[in-house]
Amino acid sequence: MKIHWIQGEYWYGGAACDGIRQPVGQGDIREINLEPNSTPNQAMPFFLSSKGRYLWGRGGFSVRFDREGITCPDDAKLGKGFGTLRGAYLAGMKRHFPFHPFRLSERLFDAPVYNTWIELTFYQSQQAVLDYARGIVGHGMEPGVLMIDDGWSECYGDWRFHSGRFPDPAGMVKELKAMGFSVMIWVCPFVTPDSIAWRDAGERGILAAGPDGEPYLSRWWNGYSGVLDFSRKEAVSWFDRQMMRLQETGVDGFKFDAGDSIYYPREGCGRNEQSRLWAQYGERYSFNEYRASWKAGGYSLMQRLCDKEHSWGEKGIGALIPDTLVQGLTGHPYCCPDLVGGGEYLNFAKEKEAGLDQELFLCHSETACMMPVIQFSAAPWRILDEERFKRLKEQLDIRKAYGKERAQALSQAAATGEPVIRPMEYSFPGQGMETVMDQFMMGERLLVAPCIKKGETGRLAALPKGRWKYGGHCIEGGGSVYLSRETAGPIILEYMEPGCRR
The missing domain is CATH 3.20.20.80 (Glycosidases)
Known part of the structure; x- marks a missing residue:
C-alpha cells in the first residue's frame, strides 16, 4: 500500500527507542521493520500522524517513509479523518489496543x-x-x-x-x-542448560523448541539458555x-x-x-x-x-x-x-x-x-x-x-488511555510544534523543559499560545522564550489560559 503525504505532515510511533529519530517528515528517508521487534525496548505495530491519521498492523510489519510517500503492506489498517495527533492516537488506541484495568502499585510512582x-x-x-x-x-x-x-x-x-x-x-x-x-x-524467561530446572522443564515439554523439535538454545547477553514457551x-x-x-x-x-x-x-x-x-x-x-x-x-x-x-x-x-x-x-x-x-x-x-x-x-x-x-x-x-x-x-x-x-495525570491515563508525558503537538496542535521533542507536557497543564546540555543554566522553551505561569510571573506564549532555571529541578510552567488568576 502506498500512502501519499499530506502537506506539513509528521509521523511518530513504532519502536520507543526510535523516538530520538522522530518525528518523520516528508524530507526524511526512514525504514522501520518490526518483524520481529529487533529493538531492546517496547514496540507496537502503530504509527500516527500530526494530521490525524494512523497505521496499524495485526502483526509486525515493515514501513518505509521517503519523499514519495509511505509504503507498507496492503493488509495494514489506515485510519484517517481524526484531525490531530491526539485524535489519531485516541481513535487508534480505542479500536486496536484499549487499556486494561490499572493494577500497578502507587508506590512505583510516589x-x-x-x-x-x-x-x-x-x-x-x-x-x-x-x-x-x-x-x-x-x-x-x-x-x-x-x-x-x-x-x-x-x-x-x-x-x-x-x-x-x-x-x-x-x-x-x-x-x-x-x-x-x-x-x-x-x-x-530463561533456563540454564544442564541444571535441574532445565531437566524438569524439558520433561514437562515447556521449553520453546527450535527447527529440529529439540529445546532451543538462545544466545543472549549472559550466554546460552533455554527459553520457556509461555504459549503453554x-x-x-x-x-x-x-x-x-x-x-x-x-x-x-x-x-x-x-x-x-x-x-x-x-x-x-x-x-x-x-x-x-x-x-x-x-x-x-x-x-x-x-x-x-x-x-x-x-x-x-x-x-x-x-x-x-x-x-x-x-x-x-x-x-x-x-x-x-x-x-x-x-x-x-x-x-x-x-x-x-x-x-x-x-x-x-x-x-x-x-x-x-x-x-x-x-x-x-x-x-x-x-x-x-x-x-x-x-x-x-x-x-x-x-x-x-x-x-x-x-x-x-x-x-x-x-x-x-x-x-492526576496517571489517573487520567488509566481512565482514558492518554499519555502521561505528551508531545507539545499532542496538546497544542497546529502551532508548529511537531518537531519539539526536548520538552513535554505532564498531563494537561504542566510544561516541563529540563536542561539537557552541558553547562546549561537555562534554555529556550517553546511556549504555545496563551498565558503561562513561571516563578510567580505570567508569560505570554506563542513563540520561543529563554528561561533561566530558578530551582535545582527542571523549568516547569503552568498553563493558565485564559488568564493568570491563580
Whole structure:
C-alpha cells in the first residue's frame, strides 16, 4: 500500500527507542521493520500522524517513509479523518489496543525506585543488598521500591535465593521492609542448560523448541539458555509456582527482564507473540517492570526505557525525552526514563579510569524528576559531591511537591488511555510544534523543559499560545522564550489560559 503525504505532515510511533529519530517528515528517508521487534525496548505495530491519521498492523510489519510517500503492506489498517495527533492516537488506541484495568502499585510512582545493578552487578548478596539499602536511608533519601537485580538466584529457571550468598532471604526482606522498602527481584524467561530446572522443564515439554523439535538454545547477553514457551499453560503454571514461593518470603513483585523478540525461536507461535505473552504474564503483579515488550500498549505494566549510555548525546541523555514521548504515543504511559545517570553498567565499571560527569548525572535526575517513575541504581551519594547531592535531593522535593498533579495525570491515563508525558503537538496542535521533542507536557497543564546540555543554566522553551505561569510571573506564549532555571529541578510552567488568576 502506498500512502501519499499530506502537506506539513509528521509521523511518530513504532519502536520507543526510535523516538530520538522522530518525528518523520516528508524530507526524511526512514525504514522501520518490526518483524520481529529487533529493538531492546517496547514496540507496537502503530504509527500516527500530526494530521490525524494512523497505521496499524495485526502483526509486525515493515514501513518505509521517503519523499514519495509511505509504503507498507496492503493488509495494514489506515485510519484517517481524526484531525490531530491526539485524535489519531485516541481513535487508534480505542479500536486496536484499549487499556486494561490499572493494577500497578502507587508506590512505583510516589517514591523513588532503587535498583542494585550498577552498584553490585552480578555480585548480589544479602549483606551487599542490605548495605545498599542502609546507604539510601542513611544519606537521607526516601525509601521506596528496591529491586534486587540479576545474580541473586541459584541459576536461571531455578528461582530460589542462592543459599551461599543469601543465607536468610525472608529475614533480609523483613529487614528491608522495616526500613520502609517494598521489594522486587529480577527474573527472566530463561533456563540454564544442564541444571535441574532445565531437566524438569524439558520433561514437562515447556521449553520453546527450535527447527529440529529439540529445546532451543538462545544466545543472549549472559550466554546460552533455554527459553520457556509461555504459549503453554504448563509453562505459565511452572513459572507461577516459583513466583508464589518467592512471594511467601515477602517479595512484593518482579522486574521481568529479557523477553526480547530476538531471543525466541521463529518456530511455534512466533518471536513477537512470545514477547507479548511474557509481558502479559506480568500484569498479575502490582509491582512489575519491563524493558522489552511487543504489542503491550495499554497493559498495566511499568515499562522502562532501555539502557542508555552515560553521555550527553543521542545514545544518552538526549534520547530520554523523545523516547519517552514515543512510549506514550504507542500506549505505554506508566514509564521510567532508564536509570539515573544511564543504565549501561560498563560506563560505571570504567569510572575509576574515565570518571563520571556529575553534571550529567544531575541533569538526568532533573529530566526524570517529573516523569511517572524515577529510578536510581548508581548510589548518588557516591557519584556526587556534597553540593550536587544536596541539589539532587532538592529535585526529589520538587517531584514530591507536584505529586498531586502527577497522580492526576496517571489517573487520567488509566481512565482514558492518554499519555502521561505528551508531545507539545499532542496538546497544542497546529502551532508548529511537531518537531519539539526536548520538552513535554505532564498531563494537561504542566510544561516541563529540563536542561539537557552541558553547562546549561537555562534554555529556550517553546511556549504555545496563551498565558503561562513561571516563578510567580505570567508569560505570554506563542513563540520561543529563554528561561533561566530558578530551582535545582527542571523549568516547569503552568498553563493558565485564559488568564493568570491563580
